[in-house]
Amino acid sequence: MNNIPQNIPDxxxxxxxxxxxxxxxxxxxxxxxxxxxxxxxxxxIASMVFLSLLFISIVGNGYTAFQQTFFELDVSxxxxxxxxxxxxxxxxxxxxxxxxxxxxxxxxxxRDKRMLYSIVSSGASFQxxxxxxxxxxxxxxxxxxxxxxxxxxxxxxxxxxxxxxGEGERRLKDKQLAWIDQLVADGKIExxxxxxxxxxxxxxxxxxxxxxxxxxxxxxxxxxxxxxSFPIGVAAAVYLEEFAPKNxxxxxxxxxxxxxxxxxxxxxxxLGLAVFLNFFGLPRSAPVVGGLVLTLMTxxxxxxxxxxxxxxxxPSIREAALGVGASKxxxxxxxxxxxxxxxxxxxxxxxxxxxxxxxAPLLMIGMVAFIVDIPGGFTDPSTAxxxxxxxxxxxxxxxxxxRTSAAIIVLLAFLIAMNAAAVILRKRYExxx
Amino acid sequence: MRKFVTLTxxxxxxxxxxxxxxxxxxxxxxxxxxxxxxxxxxxxxxEQFGKSTSFKTPKIESTGSGGGLKLFCAGVGVEHxxxxxxxxxxxxxxxxxxxxNGVKExxxxxxxxxxxxxxxxxxxxxxxxxRKDIFLALAxxxxxxxxxxxxxxxxxxxxxxxxxxxxxKSIEVLGPPPTSGTRDAFVELAMEGGAKKFDxxxxxxxxxxxxxxxxxxxxxxxxxxxxxxxxxxxxxxKLEANPNALGIFGFSFLDQNMDKIQxxxxxxxxxxxxxxxxxxxxxxRPLFFYVKKSHVGVIPGxxxxxxxxxxxxxxxxxxxxxxxxLIPMPEAERAKYSSDxxxxxxxxxxx
Numbered sequence: 001m002n003n004i005p006q007n008i009p010d011x012x013x014x015x016x017x018x019x020x021x022x023x024x025x026x027x028x029x030x031x032x033x034x035x036x037x038x039x040x041x042x043x044x045i046a047s048m049v050f051l052s053l054l055f056i057s058i059v060g061n062g063y064t065a066f067q068q069t070f071f072e073l074d075v076s077x078x079x080x081x082x083x084x085x086x087x088x089x090x091x092x093x094x095x096x097x098x099x100x101x102x103x104x105x106x107x108x109x110x111r112d113k114r115m116l117y118s119i120v121s122s123g124a125s126f127q128x129x130x131x132x133x134x135x136x137x138x139x140x141x142x143x144x145x146x147x148x149x150x151x152x153x154x155x156x157x158x159x160x161x162x163x164x165x166g167e168g169e170r171r172l173k174d175k176q177l178a179w180i181d182q183l184v185a186d187g188k189i190e191x192x193x194x195x196x197x198x199x200x201x202x203x204x205x206x207x208x209x210x211x212x213x214x215x216x217x218x219x220x221x222x223x224x225x226x227x228x229s230f231p232i233g234v235a236a237a238v239y240l241e242e243f244a245p246k247n248x249x250x251x252x253x254x255x256x257x258x259x260x261x262x263x264x265x266x267x268x269x270x271l272g273l274a275v276f277l278n279f280f281g282l283p284r285s286a287p288v289v290g291g292l293v294l295t296l297m298t299x300x301x302x303x304x305x306x307x308x309x310x311x312x313x314x315p316s317i318r319e320a321a322l323g324v325g326a327s328k329x330x331x332x333x334x335x336x337x338x339x340x341x342x343x344x345x346x347x348x349x350x351x352x353x354x355x356x357x358x359x360a361p362l363l364m365i366g367m368v369a370f371i372v373d374i375p376g377g378f379t380d381p382s383t384a385x386x387x388x389x390x391x392x393x394x395x396x397x398x399x400x401x402x403r404t405s406a407a408i409i410v411l412l413a414f415l416i417a418m419n420a421a422a423v424i425l426r427k428r429y430e431x432x433x
Numbered sequence: 434m435r436k437f438v439t440l441t442x443x444x445x446x447x448x449x450x451x452x453x454x455x456x457x458x459x460x461x462x463x464x465x466x467x468x469x470x471x472x473x474x475x476x477x478x479x480e481q482f483g484k485s486t487s488f489k490t491p492k493i494e495s496t497g498s499g500g501g502l503k504l505f506c507a508g509v510g511v512e513h514x515x516x517x518x519x520x521x522x523x524x525x526x527x528x529x530x531x532x533x534n535g536v537k538e539x540x541x542x543x544x545x546x547x548x549x550x551x552x553x554x555x556x557x558x559x560x561x562x563x564r565k566d567i568f569l570a571l572a573x574x575x576x577x578x579x580x581x582x583x584x585x586x587x588x589x590x591x592x593x594x595x596x597x598x599x600x601x602k603s604i605e606v607l608g609p610p611p612t613s614g615t616r617d618a619f620v621e622l623a624m625e626g627g628a629k630k631f632d633x634x635x636x637x638x639x640x641x642x643x644x645x646x647x648x649x650x651x652x653x654x655x656x657x658x659x660x661x662x663x664x665x666x667x668x669x670x671k672l673e674a675n676p677n678a679l680g681i682f683g684f685s686f687l688d689q690n691m692d693k694i695q696x697x698x699x700x701x702x703x704x705x706x707x708x709x710x711x712x713x714x715x716x717x718r719p720l721f722f723y724v725k726k727s728h729v730g731v732i733p734g735x736x737x738x739x740x741x742x743x744x745x746x747x748x749x750x751x752x753x754x755x756x757x758x759l760i761p762m763p764e765a766e767r768a769k770y771s772s773d774x775x776x777x778x779x780x781x782x783x784x
Contacts (some may be wrong), residue, residue: 089485122481123751135651161692162692165692170691170694193703204473204480281512282458284464284494285494368494368495369493369495370476370479370495372490372493373483373490381464393471393769394666395473395666396666396683400601
């Protein structure tokens, strides 16, 4: 009996002590957990901040490129200048100059006239030529024509130039500013949607430069890449996963595929230069070579993705198919492949998205080039979208800064679309067991 | 049915692989490679040419002067380029390489001049440098400041150390990497020009030309000179952000950014269009392109491209190339090179 009252406080003290230890440690553990969560959260916030900074700076720089300044000129299509015999080579520049002189009759002197002519883009004369060639009936008439302004004027209208700077420090002189102000007052100058940017190839005049040429080059390159890398990648994955024996050779192949996926892309460019250009003699700067090089680069990605898609198909499906008498080929073609296909396609799209953004391998095979004509086939010289961005970023004219950002926006839009397609495909068709 | 599909697919792949080999045997556009300095000018001409004639627009790759000449000299045939741009003259070794590979007749066309400028932000005062200052500020080894004919590792930290007339700012210069033609020209014209002001270094040229070159052409590597990559726009942006830094690049970038940056005086002359054109500004170099004569007539448009490039409306004093920042040659020189180009006079040897 004596022991019990003695024992109870003793026990209670003991119990209290464990609880104390737990309680004492508890807040510390909570704190540790909160810190741990905070680290994770701040990592996400940091990456979101960087991502939004990237987007804000690109969109902030680039959105103005989707607009372009145009002038309204009253062009008289003078039959004396436009000789019916040689419409293609007539002096259209002269027509542009004549209409400018008509608008500003007080301008005289060689220097002043030169300054006046320079506010209109050199593309204006080609625009007039195309108008006359498509419709020769306009000869003899006087029509108002909207022509693109020079890139310096465009930059001024978009507020990228400091008007207050001294005259010697500006690209546009005081007189030119006065003419432009007069045009603004007359409503003969306005900003319009920049269709040229989406419908023409590269140009050294920012106001005439467009991304269609680069987009077409990227398109042809990716078609070649897709047509080659998808069947080859899937076939390789199926063989390795379903047929190949497990031995030292297949292990070696597997290790090599994994290594290949991590090889820097410039190496593939050098390989392409040595094999496709120098050995097979394929043309330089052609999308077909670009496609072949990018195939080498995306193949490992597709093989790895396809293999994991195949392993995800449960063995019971294979066994059931074989059990009802299907041959191995029927089992693969009718049951395993359809179930693994969404995963394979996802891998392919992600591989293609990477190929779309690649410049380094294209550098070696001559696709970093100035190409005005829009490529119409697999062997025409062409560039790709990221190469166009690189070339514009290196151009001295200031108007190319916004065009670089605009081209990046277009490239990002393509990438986001492709990745979204991969996500949708996975959401819709992927089956989990 | 399935067999048929598989078969067509296989045929298609084989065709896709081999079709280009056949298509590659002819080329109906001019292929141009070479210097990134000439690229902005050549592309303007190519575009004008493509738009105003019935020929296709030439394809222009920016490979650098050395890379371009290597491709150009690799041989004769449609798979090799027709024209290469260069921001320096062809070297004897390259000329021999060309001859060895069957490229025997080369037409040399000088197109104009390019000034290399050292510029800083408008927020700071313009620098008044001499070539000697540039050499002392940027060379790896400089003559001992204590005197004597001895080289010591560059001890200068600020511009004031180099020349008491200059501001007390640390030396910070952004410039192109060694692969760049601009860098080659800069060390040759500005640094070597400054080094020659020391009589005993100039005397080395005769006695030990290798050591002379090493002294004149080696840029310091202790952080005062920052290799900023080939992208000159990037250098301009960095100068704007850092008023203490100087940048080295081609004149056309200064010309396009006059509101943000200013060129430094070199030997008392500011890099302005007129000063470079009449040769007063000391750091300027000629630009060239080279044409493979055996391709003229085989590839359509080469001759017409030459005519367009050498016309007054392109490279003349008021031509469209001068709007892009090319410094035109004097009238007599233009006449010589344009008649050489149009009569397809080949280069016989390098004088």
